[in-house]
Amino acid sequence: MKREIALGDIPTMKSAIASGINRVELNAHLELGGLTPAWHIVAQAVDIARAAKVELVVMIRPRAGNFNYNYAEIENMRQSILLFKSLGVKMVTFGIVDVKGRLDKHNMIKLIEAAKPMRVVYHMAFDAIDNAYQGQALQWLYQYGVIRILTHGGQLDKKIDETIDHLQEIVAMAPDKLIIMPGGGVTYQNAANVVEKLGVKEVHGSKIIAL
Template sequence: MPKVLEVCVDSFESAVTALGAGAGRLELCSSLIEGGLTPTPGLLIQIQHANSAKVPIYCMLRCRPGNFIYSQEEIEIMVEDAKILKQRGADGFVFGALLPNGDVDMKKCREIIKACFPLSVTFHRAFDFCRRPTIEVEVVIDLGFTRLLTSGQQKNAQQGVKLIKKLIDQVGNRIIIIPAGGITKDNLKFIIDNTEATEYHGSFKVEKKEEEEGENKESEIVLGLKNGPRYVTDHELVAEALQILRSE
């Protein structure tokens, strides 16, 4: 079975790069620097115009940074976002919600899945904060999620291969477990060899060097992370990762 590479992007530039390099699916977000938030409909529409190969685009549903314990009002925000993005042609969604004790919040997940229906929904790396991963993966399956992103509850997927492999063996073909978190061309083969997963997830980004704006280079005015780095998907890194997957 051919292995799938899902590339996580948060800009038009990164999306076009990932598509051009041959990504099998996009996870579309905004603000990856904050772990990924809900993208705008305008961004989705513009990427669709460039998506001549009709590569599936899954949209993140996450209305704020921080933890994954959501109020009812926040769930209602994401329900409305899902409805709008579905109308604009999203192919699937990526979402996760937890209870304060570290269990999956079944009630709130059901609300989101209902809003996304009939599209596929991936449970994102909120799973890496679950206190009982081998039990909660069964809850995720029962709720109707079709995929699960995880680093194996470690800093990155390379360090988490033991749990990832355990989950893959446990679930069989009932859900697709996708290694995610810190995947690079340098550790991808190790992760493949030690998990035997069929799908993999990464951003494959590099820092983009940009010119300062205008003549006011020494200004003390800062808007958000204006003076911080901006990262974009790198064509060569995606292409190299795909070559590794194809050679396995």
């Protein structure tokens, strides 16, 4: 089981690495669901991750709220991606959804192209995609080189136990090599049970290990 921790500062990152975490997702403002972190924090995190041989993924999200972004916000995201690439980041996570609850393919292509050769993860914006369009979104994201989907399987006000059935459907719909990573209420206490129920190999959460 690969464990990814969502965190928002360097001291927590150091503690997580000391506790044996496999991967770090670096954010600002976790209380808002995670936003794009400051460049100087990212630069420190890159050095720490490299020295510890731990994977680092950096959040690209310009504001809290929905995932339907305007032109200026998309450009903000693109510039963040280019900056973080120049700092040595190897993996970024972002997600865009249109007003109709579908994957925003046009803007996703723009950001995926900007990110190359970094690897791209689609974060929990996936849960804002209408269920009817999720299967199609999974196929498209895989086709365009996205390596992993972070999903709660529903709205975050529902516990992971309540969304497990839909998570099973997402896992079943996904292309074989596209990693589905459950998150949102997955902790060090219930992670093994979630993995067993879903047959997945990776889990995500801010409390995925006991610090």
